[in-house]
Amino acid sequence: MNLSNLAKTSARVAATRKRNEKTALLATCIAEIPPPERPMGVAYLAGELPQGKIGVGYAGVRKAMDTAPAALASLTLAGVHRSLTDIAQTRGKGANPLRQDTLATLFAKATVTEQSFLARLLLGELRQGAGASLVVDAIAKAASQDAASVRRAHMLEPDLGKVCDAAFQGVAQLGQFKLKPFAPLQPMLAQTAASIDDALTRFEHARLEWKLDGARVQVHKDGGEVRVYSRQLNDVTHAAPEIVAMTRGLPARRLVLDGETIVLDKDGKPLPFQVTMKRFGRKLEVASVRQSLPLTTQFFDCLLVDDEQLIDAPQAVRSAALAEQVDEPQVITTLASVDLAAGTAFLSRAFEQGYEGIMVKSLEARYEAGARGADWLKLKQAHTVDLVVLAAEWGSGRRRGKLSNLHLGAYDPSDGSFVMSGKTFKRLTDKLLAWQTEALLAREVARDDYVVYVRPELVVEIAFNDVQTSPHYPGGLALRFARVKRYREDKKPQQADTLETLRTLHNGCILAGLPHPIEHRYCAPLLHLF
Numbered sequence: 338m339n340l341s342n343l344a345k346t347s348a349r350v351a352a353t354r355k356r357n358e359k360t361a362l363l364a365t366c367i368a369e370i371p372p373p374e375r376p377m378g379v380a381y382l383a384g385e386l387p388q389g390k391i392g393v394g395y396a397g398v399r400k401a402m403d404t405a406p407a408a409l410a411s412l413t414l415a416g417v418h419r420s421l422t423d424i425a426q427t428r429g430k431g432a433n434p435l436r437q438d439t440l441a442t443l444f445a446k447a448t449v450t451e452q453s454f455l456a457r458l459l460l461g462e463l464r465q466g467a468g469a470s471l472v473v474d475a476i477a478k479a480a481s482q483d484a485a486s487v488r489r490a491h492m493l494e495p496d497l498g499k500v501c502d503a504a505f506q507g508v509a510q511l512g513q514f515k516l517k518p519f520a521p522l523q524p525m526l527a528q529t530a531a532s533i534d535d536a537l538t539r540f541e542h543a544r545l546e547w548k549l550d551g552a553r554v555q556v557h558k559d560g561g562e563v564r565v566y567s568r569q570l571n572d573v574t575h576a577a578p579e580i581v582a583m584t585r586g587l588p589a590r591r592l593v594l595d596g597e598t599i600v601l602d603k604d605g606k607p608l609p610f611q612v613t614m615k616r617f618g619r620k621l622e623v624a625s626v627r628q629s630l631p632l633t634t635q636f637f638d639c640l641l642v643d644d645e646q647l648i649d650a651p652q653a654v655r656s657a658a659l660a661e662q663v664d665e666p667q668v669i670t671t672l673a674s675v676d677l678a679a680g681t682a683f684l685s686r687a688f689e690q691g692y693e694g695i696m697v698k699s700l701e702a703r704y705e706a707g708a709r710g711a712d713w714l715k716l717k718q719a720h721t722v723d724l725v726v727l728a729a730e731w732g733s734g735r736r737r738g739k740l741s742n743l744h745l746g747a748y749d750p751s752d753g754s755f756v757m758s759g760k761t762f763k764r765l766t767d768k769l770l771a772w773q774t775e776a777l778l779a780r781e782v783a784r785d786d787y788v789v790y791v792r793p794e795l796v797v798e799i800a801f802n803d804v805q806t807s808p809h810y811p812g813g814l815a816l817r818f819a820r821v822k823r824y825r826e827d828k829k830p831q832q833a834d835t836l837e838t839l840r841t842l843h844n845g846c847i848l849a850g851l852p853h854p855i856e857h858r859y860c861a862p863l864l865h866l867f
Contacts (some may be wrong), residue, residue, distance in 0.1 A: 338370050340417055340447070341410035343381055344454035347463065354752055356471070363475030372505070374414040376498020383472040383497055384463035387418070391425035391459075392436055395792075398456050400437065404444040406452050417443065417455070462792065468753045468831070469497060480504035482511065490514045492522065492648075492706040516641050516648055518559040518591055521566040523707030525595075525638075527696060529722070529838050530714040533684055536697040537675045539714070543697055544652060545672040545683050546637055548715060550610045550693040551599030552617045552827060554634065558584050558592040568827050576619055579632045589642050589662055596636035596669070606691035610823060637669040637696070640704060652712075653700040673700070688718050709835065720842065721800045722747070722816075722834040723825055725755050728790045729777050732762070732770070740774040740789055741765065745799060745819070747812065747836040755793050756836050759801075759816035769821070796825040796833050804843040812836045814843055 346366040350359045363382055370378040380387045420443045424436045444452055457463045469491070476497075477487040482504045491500045493514040503510035516522070530536035537543060553568040554577070563581045565574045574581060580598060600608045600616055616630035639659035640648050647655050659668060672683045684695050694717035702712030724745040732741030742762040746755030765773065780791040800822045807815035814836070 338374055338378065338414050339410050340412040340414060340451050340454070342366060342369070343378060343414070344450045347382065347454055348450070356751060359471055359752075360475050360478060363472060364478035367472075367475055367479040367501070370414070372502070374418075375501050375505070376496075377414050377418045379472055379476060379497045379501045381414070381458060382475075383469045384458060384461065385469070385497065386421060386458070387496075387498065388421055388425040391421055392427070392432065393424060393440060393459055395460060397433075397437055397440060398459050401440045401444040402452060402456055404441050404452075406444075406449045407446050408448070410448050410451065412443075412446050412451055416446075460792070468750075470750070472497060473500070476501050476504050482508060486511045493520075495523075516593060516646055518557040518562075518593060518641070519564055521555050521557065521570045522593075522640070522648075522704075523570070524553055524555065524568055525705050525707070525713060526709040526832065527713035527715040528709055528711055529720075529834070529842060530697065530716050531842055533680050533695075533697075533716060534677055536714045536716060537677055537680050539711070540675060540697070540699040540701075542653070542700040543673070543675045544656060544700055545674065545680055546696040546698065547670045547687045547690070547692045548694045548696050548717070549597040549599050549635060549669070550607060551597040551613050554580065554596055554598050556580055556584050556592070556594045556596070556634075556636075558587065558589070560590060561585060568832070569829060573617070576617055576623060577632055577634075578623065578627065580634050583634065583667065587662055591641060591643050592639070592662065593641035594636045594659070594663070595638035595640060596634055596667075598632045598634040600630045601633050607693075614827070634667060635669045636663050636667055637671075638704065639663075648704045648706070650703070651700060652698050652702040655704065656700075684716060693717055709838075720802070721798050721822055722838060722842075723796050723798050723828060723832070724758060725793045725830045725833045726777065726791060726795045726797055727755055727757060727793055728788050729773070730760075730762075730788050736762075736770060738774075739770045740777050741770065743773075743797065743821070744788070745797070745816070746793060746833075747839055748831060748833045749836050750831075753831075755830070755833075756812040757810050758812055758814060758836070758839060759799070759810070759819045761799065761816075761819040761821060763818075763820035764800075765821055769824075773824075793830050796828040796830060798822040798825050804839050806843075812839070814839050 343366065346362055350362050353359060367379060377387055420439055424439050427435045447455055473487055473491045474484050477484040486508060487500065487504050490503060490511045493516055494500055555566040557564050563584045564572055565577045565580050567573045577598060598617060600613045602608055616626055616632060619626050636659060639655050639662060642658050642662060647658055672679065674680060687695050694715060697714045699712040724747055726743050727746045728744040729740035730742035732739045742760055744757060745759045747758045749756050776795060777789060777791050780794055781789050782792055783790045799816060799819050801816040802818040804814050805817050806813060
């Protein structure tokens, strides 16, 4: 298939906000891709590169865009895949010029439309509102398979190409995907509850857990081999020898556990998140830092025990399996109750012990990998949300020359965009201002007299007093008295809180989106390149 087919489909998908129309357009395109090219085709449509990072950044793409486009479409998916694979495999001394030459040759064969598509794909800026979840639904439609079956397959197998091939081969092939050690799952995420009363009234049977402000870990064991994965599924085994040693001593031959690791003080109370990340993110001198900042890990879920698959089992069954496999000190403190008085007391004890808050989980909940499911709710001492930085304004006074006032966006999973939801320059130390300015300028895509617009890559945790109605923002909502708590370098933009979360926090009121010109300012910055 010609690349132009995908580029045109991508443009049509971007032009509609209706999920059903996006799915139908993608499904039609996927059905027309020849079987050998489907794996690369579905990856491109989802905005992903099968090769992963290929060593080409913003400057390289911009330089390639200076290449005169071809008059006629001739690029095939297979040909593009070969070129990108060549770039990814070019390493060593003098690799950058060779990569750039290969990229320029590829762009010279591409039409204007194809160049735009390739540039956005390489920069992770396809912005068509068709992420992996939507492409999964389109695969199901194209292959005439049940969408739930394809979603489950993708939960267990992150490679969209393999899932697509299985879907076209039939339901039996989709069922072959199983949870296995050393193939980490996207972590299940939680929504935010407005209050303990709000959380408990949603479930008939609930489990409450203290919430650690640590680093999320997924631990896999098979025999004597143990690996530890971060929230972003990076292998961080080298940074956590305590977890490896503890897991090797657990009774099961094969295990997959979900939990948090954290550094505690001498009284057993959690230290700030930054302290944990200083230790957990360490790549060198782990042994020496381990003495001063030992990690403590507490698990809250069990997804695999030997050959028993538990991801489809309810929370109650998974919790029982966890208790059988892991000693009590390594299991998060819990309470099985929906009694308001008991829940309130449990929350108060969590705060007294220095924990961030509590989780409230339905005992009927299945493990929804990668989803921010309504069956897991979080309650914190202060309202906080994770938002994405869309732009920043130049500061004045002592902040002159620094990017200060942040423009913040909530994630809209319906189309993969970020909706402006507030601004803040509060609680930024001089050290953080300096780091923030450098980090944002490295992601700059456009600017005017006062504002630098950036690629939406940095996630920042924002504390606030409440959510209020605002006609000035496209979602109709804004954070009141917002202030920066910390940057979340462990989170991807797609793991930020959603506009729906803000609506839930707005006293349960669901507000209609309010049109405003500012909505378009955060979709446009890259367009001048293409």
